[in-house]
Amino acid sequence: MKTIVSSPLEELTTLMMRVHRLLRQRNATAMRGMGVSMLQLHGLLTIREKPGMTMKELASHLAVTSPTATVFIARLEQQGLVDRIHDTKNRKIVRVSLTAHGRVLAEGAYRHFEDAFREVFGMLPKAQLHTLIHIFTHLIRLHTEKTHA
Numbered sequence: 001m002k003t004i005v006s007s008p009l010e011e012l013t014t015l016m017m018r019v020h021r022l023l024r025q026r027n028a029t030a031m032r033g034m035g036v037s038m039l040q041l042h043g044l045l046t047i048r049e050k051p052g053m054t055m056k057e058l059a060s061h062l063a064v065t066s067p068t069a070t071v072f073i074a075r076l077e078q079q080g081l082v083d084r085i086h087d088t089k090n091r092k093i094v095r096v097s098l099t100a101h102g103r104v105l106a107e108g109a110y111r112h113f114e115d116a117f118r119e120v121f122g123m124l125p126k127a128q129l130h131t132l133i134h135i136f137t138h139l140i141r142l143h144t145e146k147t148h149a
Contacts, residue, residue, distance in 0.1 A: 026116035048106040
């Protein structure tokens with residue numbers, strides 16, 4: 001059954017949702033047994049990307065409330081995956097970093113995500129991959145400029 005689409009943005013919406021589902025299915029299979037939720041995993045990967053970020057930055061990056069971030073980071077801290085450190089200049093600011101165990105888990109998860117992306121996007125010719133990279137980079141830049149304007 002073919003879905004009737006009336007605009008390019010509607011078509012893109014439908015396609016992006018399907019690609020997201022493909023990636024989510026492959027990642028869910030790979031992530032079983034890691035002992036963390038998908039939100040916690042995204043938190044670990046975000047901290048991996050930007051070590052020492054503040055709790056407020058982490059919550060904003062993951063589009064969750066500060067209390068939600070506090071709860072899932074507390075659980076990760078109990079599992080020995082992250083450390084929360086009060087800023088030396090302002091004790092109200094809490095920074096988060098990965099422990100050695102957290103780094104190992106985050107690196108393994110990143111490799112799983114990379115494998116899922118390879119499985120989904122790996123059949124594309126290099127030229128099309130470079131086009132996607134260019135488009136996504138441009139989108140991120142536009143939205144970053146918009147939110148910082």
